[in-house]
Amino acid sequence: MVVRMQRVTKRYGDVVALDNVDLTIERGEIVGLLGPNGAGKTTTISGVYGLTRFDAGEVTLFGHPAKRIDPGIKRRMGLVPQDIAVFDDLTAGENVSYFGRLYGLSGRALTEGVSFALEFTGLNERRDQRPKSFSGGMKRRLNIACALAHRPELVILDEPTVGIDPQSRNHILESVRALNRDGTTVIYTSHYMEEVEAVCSRVIVMDHGRVIASGTQSDLKALVSDEETIDIELERMTPRVVEAVRSVAGVKECLPEGTHLRITVERDGVRLGRVIEKATGLGVEVLSAQIERPTLESVFLSLTGRTLRD
Amino acid sequence: MKHAFTVLRYTLLRNVRDIPSSAEMVLSPLVLIFLLGTVLGDAFESRDIGATPVTYVVETDGPYAEALHDFLNREEVGRYLTVTESQTRVEAHRLLEAKEVITAIIVGAVDDGDAQDGGATGPAITLLERPGSSLRTGVVRSVLGTFTRGANVSYALAREGRTGVVYEPIPAEFEERTLSRAGRAPGAFDFYAVSMLVLFVMYIAQYAVYGLREDLMEPIGDRVRSTPIAGWAHISGKLAAHVVTGVIQAAVIVIVTSIVFRANWGTQPLLLVAIVLSICIFAAALGGLVLAITWDGRRAEGIISIVVLVSMILSGGAFQFTTTSPSFQAFQRLLPHYQGQRAILAMVYGGDAGAIGAAFIYFFGGAAILFLITTVLARRTA
Numbered sequence: 288m289v290v291r292m293q294r295v296t297k298r299y300g301d302v303v304a305l306d307n308v309d310l311t312i313e314r315g316e317i318v319g320l321l322g323p324n325g326a327g328k329t330t331t332i333s334g335v336y337g338l339t340r341f342d343a344g345e346v347t348l349f350g351h352p353a354k355r356i357d358p359g360i361k362r363r364m365g366l367v368p369q370d371i372a373v374f375d376d377l378t379a380g381e382n383v384s385y386f387g388r389l390y391g392l393s394g395r396a397l398t399e400g401v402s403f404a405l406e407f408t409g410l411n412e413r414r415d416q417r418p419k420s421f422s423g424g425m426k427r428r429l430n431i432a433c434a435l436a437h438r439p440e441l442v443i444l445d446e447p448t449v450g451i452d453p454q455s456r457n458h459i460l461e462s463v464r465a466l467n468r469d470g471t472t473v474i475y476t477s478h479y480m481e482e483v484e485a486v487c488s489r490v491i492v493m494d495h496g497r498v499i500a501s502g503t504q505s506d507l508k509a510l511v512s513d514e515e516t517i518d519i520e521l522e523r524m525t526p527r528v529v530e531a532v533r534s535v536a537g538v539k540e541c542l543p544e545g546t547h548l549r550i551t552v553e554r555d556g557v558r559l560g561r562v563i564e565k566a567t568g569l570g571v572e573v574l575s576a577q578i579e580r581p582t583l584e585s586v587f588l589s590l591t592g593r594t595l596r597d
Numbered sequence: 598m599k600h601a602f603t604v605l606r607y608t609l610l611r612n613v614r615d616i617p618s619s620a621e622m623v624l625s626p627l628v629l630i631f632l633l634g635t636v637l638g639d640a641f642e643s644r645d646i647g648a649t650p651v652t653y654v655v656e657t658d659g660p661y662a663e664a665l666h667d668f669l670n671r672e673e674v675g676r677y678l679t680v681t682e683s684q685t686r687v688e689a690h691r692l693l694e695a696k697e698v699i700t701a702i703i704v705g706a707v708d709d710g711d712a713q714d715g716g717a718t719g720p721a722i723t724l725l726e727r728p729g730s731s732l733r734t735g736v737v738r739s740v741l742g743t744f745t746r747g748a749n750v751s752y753a754l755a756r757e758g759r760t761g762v763v764y765e766p767i768p769a770e771f772e773e774r775t776l777s778r779a780g781r782a783p784g785a786f787d788f789y790a791v792s793m794l795v796l797f798v799m800y801i802a803q804y805a806v807y808g809l810r811e812d813l814m815e816p817i818g819d820r821v822r823s824t825p826i827a828g829w830a831h832i833s834g835k836l837a838a839h840v841v842t843g844v845i846q847a848a849v850i851v852i853v854t855s856i857v858f859r860a861n862w863g864t865q866p867l868l869l870v871a872i873v874l875s876i877c878i879f880a881a882a883l884g885g886l887v888l889a890i891t892w893d894g895r896r897a898e899g900i901i902s903i904v905v906l907v908s909m910i911l912s913g914g915a916f917q918f919t920t921t922s923p924s925f926q927a928f929q930r931l932l933p934h935y936q937g938q939r940a941i942l943a944m945v946y947g948g949d950a951g952a953i954g955a956a957f958i959y960f961f962g963g964a965a966i967l968f969l970i971t972t973v974l975a976r977r978t979a
Contacts, residue, residue: 336823358825366823370816376611388603389824433820 288350289314289441289472290335295344297330297496304330305341306496312474314440317467319487320476321583327496328476329369332443335474336366349440362390365434369445369476371426372433373418379405379429380414387436400436407465408432409458424455431462442466443474448482460486480583490583494591508581509554510590514539516579517550517559522572524548531565538562546574600826604834605841608808612842622800622846626793627853633793634786634858637916648679649733652692653702655682657720661748665704668744677740693725700737701725790860791945792914794850795937798876799905801843803898805884808835810894829972836881836968843877844870863945872944872953875960876937882967883933889974908934936960 290312297305305327312318320328333339334346337356346353348360373382383401392400405411408428418426427447434442444463448456463486467473477483483490490507492500500507521528524543532550533541540551550562563573581589612619653669655662669680681698683689689701705721722741726734812821812835821831851869854860862869888897909915911928912935929935940956943949 333819336819338819338822358827361823361825364823366820368816368819372815372817372820374607374611374817376614377607381607381610385603385607386820386824389600389821389826391825393599 288312289316289348290474291345291347292331292335293345295331295334295341295346297327297334297339297341303496305334308344308493308496308498310491310498310501312441312472314472315467315470316489317463317473317475317487319483319490320474320493321478321480321483321490321587322493323478325495326478326493328493329445330496331493332366332445332474332476335443336364337361358391362437363440365390365437365439365442367431367434367442367444367447369449371430373426373429375417375419378415378417379410379421379432382418382429383414383432383436386433390437392437397436400438403438404432404435407435407462422452422455424451424458427451427455427459428462431459435466439471441472441474443476445476446478447475448477448479456482480587484583492583492587492590494587499590500586504583507583507586510586513554514551515554515581517548517552517557517562518577518579519548519550519562519566520574520576521546521548521566522574525569525571528566528569528571531569532562535561535565598830601830601834601837604826604831605838608835608838609841612838618804619842619846622797622804623849623853626797626850627857629796630786630789630793630854630858630860633789633915634784637785637789646733646736648675648677649700649736650679650681650698651700651702651737652681652683652689652698653704654684654686654689655704656686657704657706661720662704664748664751665744669702674740677736689725693727696727699727699730699733702737702741786854786858787861787945788942790850790854790858790862791941792909792934792938794847794854794873795876795934795941796905796909796914797850798843798847798873798937799880799883799908799933800902801839801877801880802884802887802901802905804839804842805836805881806888806894806897806901808839809885809888810897813888814892814894832885832972833968836878836885839881839884840874840877843880844874847873847877861945865944868944868953869941872937872940872956875957875964876933879933879960879964879967882964882971885971886967886974889971905934908932911935912938914938933960933963 288311290310292308292310295305295308296303308327308331310331320331322328330339334341335348335353337353348356349363351357351360353360374385377385380401383404384397387397387400387404401414402411405414408431410425410428410432413421413425418429421429427449431444431447447463448459451459460482463473463475467486473486475483475487484504487504489503490501491498492507500510502510519532524546529541529543529548532538532548535557537553537557538550539553540549542549559576559578563576566573651669653665655666666682668674669678674680681692683692683701686703689698689703692698693701701724703723703725705723722745724734724737724741726737809832812818812831848870851860851862855862884897884901887900888894891897891900912932913929914934936956936959940953943952
């Protein structure tokens with residue numbers, strides 16, 4: 288187990304930032320901390336890192352109590368802060384080298400670590416340039432590179448894609464997957480549910496300082512509903528088609544809306560091809576078909592009554 | 598220690614690349630030295646005040662009166678005093694009121710009271726002066742003092758039984774000696790070069806605040822604190838970088854003022870470097886402490902800019918002023934600008950060596966205490 292938090296509480300005055308939070312993160316996972324702004328995600332990871340002292344509860348890192356984090360434990364972790372934390376007057380290479388040295392690297396290990404981090408984030412060709420000339424996406428990638436030179440076992444990325452272009456976002460998401468393939472455990476906080484869906488093997492949903500749900504994406508979606516909706520657009524609508532589709536096993540409801548059929552089925556219980564066969568068998572052409580499955584957004588909406596961006 | 602050197606090295610690299618700030622730190626004191634040295638230069642120039650017009654009235658007889666009369670009319674006294682004799686006090690007063698003389702010397706009768714008490718007896722000498730003429734009256738007082746001391750010696754020898762003792766001043770030429778070891782009297786540029794150097798070096802405190810604020814309180818602070826570096830190593834590396842930068846920039850100021858303004862920096866460059874280094878260390882530690890107390894970079898920078906400026910003014914760094922208040926003088930000794938300025942001036946002009954030692958104790962000792970408190974406060978606040 289890499290991280291374990293038990294009944295952790297943190298207050299800022301009257302505001303409860305974390306309320307009896309329990310969570311565990313196993314080696315090799317990509318865990319997404321999902322929640323709106325102010326949910327407690329950043330406070331959680333700050334506490335993991337020892338940057339914030341909790342008022343109550345216990346945290347263990349790599350099996351060691353994290354009250355006073357040993358430098359040896361810190362060397363096994365890498366933090367990518369939410370705000371870009373690099374020096375504008377040092378080059379990309381110098382930035383990565385500086386933080387690599389602070390993590391204890393020197394000599395060949397430092398040289399290799401810096402090259403690895405810059406290569407990994409696609410900045411090797413820009414290593415001698417200063418970040419002030421970088422785009423927002425490149426700065427974000429450098430922000431990540433500074434946490435990687437020492438090859439940490441656990442990387443914490445706090446909203447690493449805020450305010451960047453889709454290309455850089457995709458690059459970062461792919462980097463996170465690549466890190467994980469190399470055996471790195473990743474904690475990924477975001478309020479973009481698409482990102483969490485794209486990269487995380489497990490999701491912890493937070494709101495108002497509490498963990499309100501935790502599990503794989505399928506587990507969470509199952510919390511919302513055991514049904515799916517299939518939307519079929521037909522060349523023309525006929526009563527026989529509606530009856531034929533209704534007769535398919537697992538179909539709970541079939542409602543015609545103009546030339547569209549909205550079909551409610553048991554989750555994973557009906558094959559789309561079977562439904563299409565029924566319609567085409569009656570001589571009606573199917574123009575389009577779409578399965579609407581629950582998203583993490585709808586999970587969050589269902590659990591909290593709010594959207595992630597509220 | 599390795600981590601502290603890493604922070605020192607990379608902060609130095611950043612400081613070197615921050616050309617606008619470096620230029621500002623060097624040019625600002627040079628501009629101030631030029632302005633102050635030019636505008637207030639007259640206050641530092643020595644000028645010939647000429648002979649002081651004096652009148653005197655002798656209301657008694659005897660050898661003292663005769664000797665004084667002879668003394669005041671000697672040729673060498675004429676270099677300092679233009680003497681006219683008045684017959685009465687009324688006449689002397691009239692000359693004073695008519696502004697024809699600066700001072701009136703009244704030599705009265707023998708003081709009987711002193712004689713009855715068995716004390717020394719002699720004529721009572723009174724000096725009347727025009728308002729606002731203390732400098733010239735001081736000249737009269739000094740000249741008259743030499744006569745009185747000589748007369749006292751003659752009197753003492755006569756009391757011992759020596760006969761034929763006559764007061765006879767020995768002709769002597771005054772030798773004017775400057776304070777400067779380089780043979781040059783200190784002028785405005787010499788003074789303001791020292792004062793502005795100390796002022797600039799004290800502003801290292803602001804740079805320390807800026808550097809620490811960035812590394813402790815801004816986003817980069819989270820990243821730095823997430824690394825294994827110890828708090829003391831981080832702070833000391835950061836402050837050391839600003840100290841080194843400050844010493845280098847101070848050296849540039851010293852060289853430029855030596856060449857451009859011909860400012861006198863003495864003949865002991867290593868001692869000068871040591872004094873500047875001690876002030877830099879103190880200033881950096883002061884910046885760290887103020888930030889640790891306020892935990893607000895802008896407020897800390899504001900406080901330091903005021904404290905440094907007020908310290909300079911109260912130390913007499915902007916314009917010289919004298920005070921006789923013992924409590925104010927004691928207060929001045931607590932001010933860093935006073936200590937730094939006094940130590941450098943003592944070094945340049947061969948003044949009290951104790952002033953240099955006291956400054957080292959003040960700056961190094963103070964810096965150690967401030968750094969200790971800063972480290973404790975920074976850890977607590979973080």
